[in-house]
Amino acid sequence: TQLLEQSPQFLSIQEGENLTVYCNSSSVFSSLQWYRQEPGEGPVLLVTVVTGGEVKKLKRLTFQFGDARKDSSLHITAAQPGDTGLYLCAGAHGNGNKLVFGAGTILRVKS
Amino acid sequence: DAGVIQSPRHEVTEMGQEVTLRCKPISGHDYLFWYRQTMMRGLELLIYFNNNVPIDDSGMPEDRFSAKMPNASFSTLKIQPSEPRDSAVYFCASTNRVRGNTIYFGEGSWLTVV
Numbered sequence: 001t002q003l004l005e006q007s008p009q010f011l012s013i014q015e016g017e018n019l020t021v022y023c024n025s026s027s028v029f030s031s032l033q034w035y036r037q038e039p040g041e042g043p044v045l046l047v048t049v050v051t052g053g054e055v056k057k058l059k060r061l062t063f064q065f066g067d068a069r070k071d072s073s074l075h076i077t078a079a080q081p082g083d084t085g086l087y088l089c090a091g092a093h094g095n096g097n098k099l100v101f102g103a104g105t106i107l108r109v110k111s
Numbered sequence: 112d113a114g115v116i117q118s119p120r121h122e123v124t125e126m127g128q129e130v131t132l133r134c135k136p137i138s139g140h141d142y143l144f145w146y147r148q149t150m151m152r153g154l155e156l157l158i159y160f161n162n163n164v165p166i167d168d169s170g171m172p173e174d175r176f177s178a179k180m181p182n183a184s185f186s187t188l189k190i191q192p193s194e195p196r197d198s199a200v201y202f203c204a205s206t207n208r209v210r211g212n213t214i215y216f217g218e219g220s221w222l223t224v225v
Contacts, residue, residue, distance in 0.1 A: 031212075042115075042202050042216025043154070088154065096212055097142065098167065101154040 003027075004091050006102035013079055014110055021074045021105045023089035030092055032065055032072045033099070037086040046074075079109045113137070115217035117203050123223045129191040132220045134203030135184055144214065145178055145188050146202040154202070160186065193224045 004025045013019055023032070031050045035043035047056050049065035049072060056063045060083075062075040076083055086106050090099040116135040124130055136143045144159040158168040163180045171178070175194070180186040190197050204216040 041218050042204070044216070045213050048212060090154075095208070097144075097159055097161075098156055099214070103153045 004089055004100055004102035006087075006089055006105050008105060009103065010106045010108075012108045012110065015080055016078050017109075019076050019079055019107070021076075021087055021089075021107075022071070023073065023091075023102050024071045025091060026070065027091065027093075028069050030069075030094055031096055032069070033090045033092070034063055034072070034074055035088040035090060037088060037104075043086075043088055076107075079107075081109045081111045083107060084109050115203055115205055115215055117201075117217035117220050119220055120218065121221045121223075123225065124193055126194055126224055127192045128224075129189065130193045130197075130222060130224075132188040132201050132203075132222070134186045134188070134217060136186070136203070136205030137207075137215055138184070139210075140205035140207045140215075141183075142206045142208060142214075143180060143186050144204040144206075145186070146204060146216075147199045148202060148219070149199045157188070157201075190222075193222075195224045198223050 004023055007022045031048055033048045034046045036046055037043040047063045052067045052069045054065045060077045064073050086104045088104045089102045092099050118133045141162050145157040146154050147157055148154045157170045158178045159166055160180045176190055178188045200219040200221050202216050202219045204214045206214045
């Protein structure tokens with residue numbers, strides 16, 4: 001089993017603060033995805049990164065794929081209460097049908 | 112467009128009973144996935160289908176678990192007999208690889224086995 005380790009497990013911050021979530025593995029992935037999941041719902045895809053060193057921005061969210069395609073980070077600028085949720089990274093090998101998910105980071109943004 | 116539809120949303124059953132979870136993927140999607148999410152193990156892939164054919168069931172925990180996809184618009188995940196350790200949220204997801212790699216998840220079926 002290829003493991004993806006996410007850190008931190010929990011994060012509670014004030015509105016307006018910045019934060020970074022990390023996703024690390026000893027394995028090389030062909031692509032890596034970040035999802036956000038709210039209570040009672042399924043995960044929703046935020047972004048897919050494919051190329052080593054790739055950086056993608058989605059409004060206040062910045063995603064980076066490590067040069068060696070083994071790790072990734074999610075940075076949120078000026079967090080808002082609406083960012084609260086469970087953030088999951090998922091690594092894929094080959095065609096991406098078998099995703100390996102990290103344990104997730106629970107983010108709470110307080111107003 | 113309707114998303115992935117799962118039923119039931121919640122089920123409480125007694126140990127030893129048969130449980131059937133149902134999924135209707137997004138129309139036109141040719142891949143269907145069953146995942147299980149628990150606090151201890153996170154989100155795990157159980158099995159996936161391509162064009163209604165099971166491709167990889169290596170994640171199915173035991174013979175008590177079985178999944179079928181009789182047509183492009185319907186799939187079931189069955190547990191028989193159920194055990195308390197099967198308690199989890201079961202997600203169905205689908206995608207169309209030609210149109211892109213976004214996997215769409217349903218809202219999940221929350222199973223409690225007592």
